[in-house]
Amino acid sequence: MLEVHQLVIAYGRRTVLSGVDFTLPAGASAAVQGRSGSGKSSLLAAILGMVTPSSGDITVNGESVIRMRSAARRDFLRHTVSMVFQHGELIDELEPSENVEVAALLAGQSRHDARQSAAQLLSDLDVQATGILTRDLSGGERQRVAVARALITKPQLVLADEPTGSLDAEFRDMVGDLVLSIPERWGSSVLMVTHDPDLAARADSSYRVVAVPGESSRWEAVA
Numbered sequence: 001m002l003e004v005h006q007l008v009i010a011y012g013r014r015t016v017l018s019g020v021d022f023t024l025p026a027g028a029s030a031a032v033q034g035r036s037g038s039g040k041s042s043l044l045a046a047i048l049g050m051v052t053p054s055s056g057d058i059t060v061n062g063e064s065v066i067r068m069r070s071a072a073r074r075d076f077l078r079h080t081v082s083m084v085f086q087h088g089e090l091i092d093e094l095e096p097s098e099n100v101e102v103a104a105l106l107a108g109q110s111r112h113d114a115r116q117s118a119a120q121l122l123s124d125l126d127v128q129a130t131g132i133l134t135r136d137l138s139g140g141e142r143q144r145v146a147v148a149r150a151l152i153t154k155p156q157l158v159l160a161d162e163p164t165g166s167l168d169a170e171f172r173d174m175v176g177d178l179v180l181s182i183p184e185r186w187g188s189s190v191l192m193v194t195h196d197p198d199l200a201a202r203a204d205s206s207y208r209v210v211a212v213p214g215e216s217s218r219w220e221a222v223a
Helices: 040-047 070-080 096-106 111-124 139-151 169-186 197-201
Strands: 002-011 014-024 029-034 055-060 081-084 157-161 189-193 205-210 217-221
Touching: 002 040, 014 040, 014 205, 029 040, 029 169, 029 197, 040 055, 040 157, 040 189, 055 070, 070 081, 081 139, 096 111, 096 139, 111 139, 139 169, 157 169, 169 189
Parallel strands: 014 217, 029 189, 029 205, 081 157, 157 189
Antiparallel strands: 002 014, 002 055, 205 217
8 A cells, every 4th residue: 555665755955764664555554653853743744745855765555656747646645645633723714524534525526425425424433423523522522523523535545644753542442543553444555643652553564753953854654
């Protein structure tokens, strides 16, 4: 599903990541750990086509996203990859269902299909879909809405950037369980960035980005 080969990411003269090399099979989960500023989010941004690597390659479902033209890459990734952000990045003034529907509409689904799919996903995730504003949801409910929004386009790959980082212990465990259940329940592969070693240890594979002072971060597989 996802292959990252000898990836190097640099900003100006500063190399952030070097030698990133791993494979994420279809229907599997992987976790990436590392200190803040070590380059974890830069890796996700490169997979999303938001950052152009200095060298190396990223292949999603057999297609090199690095070699695609911008318009083709944007269209391909919109239908193949979705993102769960740490703080949800939801619109508080909308109902939960409306927040989820937006992603489907942007991906080209009809309003009818988007509404039905959003209602079903939110029901599956035990979140009230309508009759409440998103700002009135608990932290755990907000993250479940964010997961529903990521899943509504039926992506083959879900990226999660610190999906439990802003939650207390009760909601952290709940959302962690949910993210790790995505491959089995919905068939998507999951790549998540996390500071939580216990959560990372539960993924099918785990990697660590080690920041080296004065050098680029080092990529390591965790046994």
